[in-house]
Amino acid sequence: MSKKIFNSIWLITLSVLIASLFIILGAVYNNFTDRQFEQLRGELSLAAKGISQGGMSYFDDLDMQDLRVTLITGNGTILYDNEADSSQMVNHLERDEIREAMDSGYGESLRYSDTLSVKQLYTAKLLPDGTVLRLSVIQDTFWSLLLHLLPAIILVLLLALILSYFLASRITNMIVRPLNSLDLASPMTAAQDPAYSEIMPLLERLEAQHRQIEKDHEELERTSLIRQEFTANASHELKTPLHVISGYAELLESGMVPEDDTQRFLARISAESKRMSKLVEDIIDLSSLDSGAADLPREKADLYRIALNAAESLEEEAEEAGIHLSVSGESVFVSGIPQVLYSMIYNLCINAIKYSERGGITNVTVRKNAGSAVLTVEDNGIGIPREDLDRIFERFYRVDKSHSKEVGGTGLGLSIVKHGAKIHGADIHVESVLGAGSVFTLTFPLPA
Numbered sequence: 128m129s130k131k132i133f134n135s136i137w138l139i140t141l142s143v144l145i146a147s148l149f150i151i152l153g154a155v156y157n158n159f160t161d162r163q164f165e166q167l168r169g170e171l172s173l174a175a176k177g178i179s180q181g182g183m184s185y186f187d188d189l190d191m192q193d194l195r196v197t198l199i200t201g202n203g204t205i206l207y208d209n210e211a212d213s214s215q216m217v218n219h220l221e222r223d224e225i226r227e228a229m230d231s232g233y234g235e236s237l238r239y240s241d242t243l244s245v246k247q248l249y250t251a252k253l254l255p256d257g258t259v260l261r262l263s264v265i266q267d268t269f270w271s272l273l274l275h276l277l278p279a280i281i282l283v284l285l286l287a288l289i290l291s292y293f294l295a296s297r298i299t300n301m302i303v304r305p306l307n308s309l310d311l312a313s314p315m316t317a318a319q320d321p322a323y324s325e326i327m328p329l330l331e332r333l334e335a336q337h338r339q340i341e342k343d344h345e346e347l348e349r350t351s352l353i354r355q356e357f358t359a360n361a362s363h364e365l366k367t368p369l370h371v372i373s374g375y376a377e378l379l380e381s382g383m384v385p386e387d388d389t390q391r392f393l394a395r396i397s398a399e400s401k402r403m404s405k406l407v408e409d410i411i412d413l414s415s416l417d418s419g420a421a422d423l424p425r426e427k428a429d430l431y432r433i434a435l436n437a438a439e440s441l442e443e444e445a446e447e448a449g450i451h452l453s454v455s456g457e458s459v460f461v462s463g464i465p466q467v468l469y470s471m472i473y474n475l476c477i478n479a480i481k482y483s484e485r486g487g488i489t490n491v492t493v494r495k496n497a498g499s500a501v502l503t504v505e506d507n508g509i510g511i512p513r514e515d516l517d518r519i520f521e522r523f524y525r526v527d528k529s530h531s532k533e534v535g536g537t538g539l540g541l542s543i544v545k546h547g548a549k550i551h552g553a554d555i556h557v558e559s560v561l562g563a564g565s566v567f568t569l570t571f572p573l574p575a
């Protein structure tokens with residue numbers, strides 16, 4: 128980057144200097160021509176006076192140097208020319224400066240000389256005897272002027288080269304140094320420094336990115352911790368029923384269990400196996416919600432119909448627990464993943480059954496309310512203590528662990544509900560009175 132900035136500045140400075148040099152040379156050259164004309168005009172009027180007084184002999188003693196003198200008659204023939212054979216010269220009446228002098232007494236022009244094949248400055252004056260005196264001088268070419276000034280130009284260019292080199296390295300340094308000393312960990316600390324005022328938008332973007340990275344990092348750490356905890360909890364939860372099953376099976380195998388207790392042992396083995404398989408199912412559900420379920424295709428799903436299906440599959444459990452389970456309301460369509468919606472409603476209903484006394488009532492309602500679909504699962508069961516309400520959605524959190532185990536809980540049901548709500552953009556709300564019952568409300572956005 129420094130090299131690029133340096134080269135650009137150096138190149139620009141040099142180009143500007145060279146261009147200015149040529150412009151100045153052009154201006155000097157024009158000025159030089161004007162001065163040559165001026166000088167020529169002075170010499171012409173002196174020569175005109177000289178000829179009027181002494182005739183052509185005026186030129187005899189004069190050192191002409193580069194000056195060309197021509198005397199032309201009123202009809203254009205050449206009387207005298209100090210640099211060419213006047214008898215060989217063509218009629219000059221049509222020459223610009225001659226014609227102008229004939230008309231107005233004085234004429235001048237800058238043109239190519241047909242006689243000498245060089246660019247010349249001409250001045251001409253009409254003399255009292257009707258002849259025209261013309262003085263001319265070769266105009267210095269631009270390149271000859273350049274050649275004249277070459278040593279000075281080389282010196283100026285060298286100085287300019289050195290100066291622009293130092294200037295370019297200083298400017299490059301001024302641009303790059305603040306960037307290199309920028310503290311990328313906290314870019315906004317440089318905001319007070321005037322050296323950074325031009326790159327404020329960049330600093331702000333860096334700061335925003337920095338904050339985002341920090342947030343992402345914290346989120347990653349948090350989810351990694353949750354995963355670790357989850358794995359530890361899951362293995363522990365799986366180990367307990369497995370120990371019971373293998374212990375009881377070994378006892379039965381050894382034949383040490385009295386005949387009367389065999390049924391009890393077998394029932395325990397069966398209950399623990401059921402709990403284990405429910406736990407495995409819940410773990411699978413949760414991990415599929417964690418990884419990829421959110422990407423499953425959404426479809427128009429009727430919450431009422433899904434609630435009916437869930438209640439139907441829980442009929443047996445409800446009957447066994449002596450709970451009256453009912454679904455009421457109307458069809459409301461949301462955009463969602465049917466199997467996830469089913470799993471959410473199922474878990475809320477089975478909780479209502481599990482945590483209610485025999486003879487309890489669980490009612491599921493589905494309705495539309497203010498542009499959203501509202502599903503409630505209400506029971507008149509044991510209720511949840513106020514201080515536990517915030518934690519019941521955590522994985523493996525249970526208000527009463529032994530009671531949960533007793534009723535076949537895994538501690539994952541409400542986590543599944545919470546996850547499902549999240550991927551559906553649904554809001555979840557619980558109200559509960561200890562000993563009186565609980566109401567879980569899910570509010571889904573309606574499809575546009």
Ligand code: ADP
Binds near residue numbers: 527537
């Ligand atoms: P579990 O498998 O133990 O039921 P959940 O995640 O489904 O796990 O629920 C977490 C805890 O919240 C339960 O252990 C229970 O203590 C409490 N809970 C959930 N639903 C209800 C309810 N309807 N009535 C009373 N307590 C409930």
